[in-house]
Amino acid sequence: MKRIAQAALLALATGIAGLASAEVAVIVNPGAAKAPSQSEVANIFLGKDKSLTGIDQKDWNPTKEKFYSAVTSKNEAQLKSYWSGLVFTGKGQPLSSVADDAAVVAKVAGDASAIGYVDAAAVNDQVKVLFTLP
Known part of the structure; x- marks a missing residue:
């Protein structure tokens, strides 16, 4: 029984580590006229650049965390504060x-x-990957 519990714990830990190391892909429609740079992507997702419509994920999750941390250098609290200021x-x-x-x-x-x-x-093949974040 102890070995089963240890194996389950190891599997869980491995699965969690796998989630944390998943790559994030920044995607556009294959017909997009413009392929923005990473700094332009940051400006789109901060509402400074309206050349493309940024589609955000509703809940804070590992993918959203990795994206915003790498592209805008903002965490959840900083992003909420940023948008609160703009709205206000x-x-x-x-x-x-x-x-x-x-x-x-x-x-x-x-x-x-x-x-x-x-x-x-x-x-999938319905979208085009601009770049990935490790």
């Missing part, structure tokens, strides 16, 4: 958000002006 001053509104990776892929696949981020495992 009337200078901006948070991006539209969807439930999960599958919803981001569907939204980006259906809109040539959309850009999003997903776990790299969620990418």
Whole structure:
């Protein structure tokens, strides 16, 4: 029984470590006229650049954490504070958000002006990967 518990714990730890190390893919519609750089992607997701429509994920999750940390250098609290300031001053509104990776892929696949981020495992042939974050 003890060996089974140890094996289950090891499997759980390995699974959690795998989640933490998953790559994040920044995706656009294959028909997108523009392929932005990483700094332009940061500006899109901070509401400073309106050339593409950023599709955000609703809940804070490992994919969202990795994306915002790498691309905008902001964590959850900093991002909430940033958007609160823009909303309060009337200078901006948070991006539209969807439930999960599958919803981001569907939204980006259906809109040539959309850009999003997903776990790299969620990418399919309906979207184009701009770059990945390890």
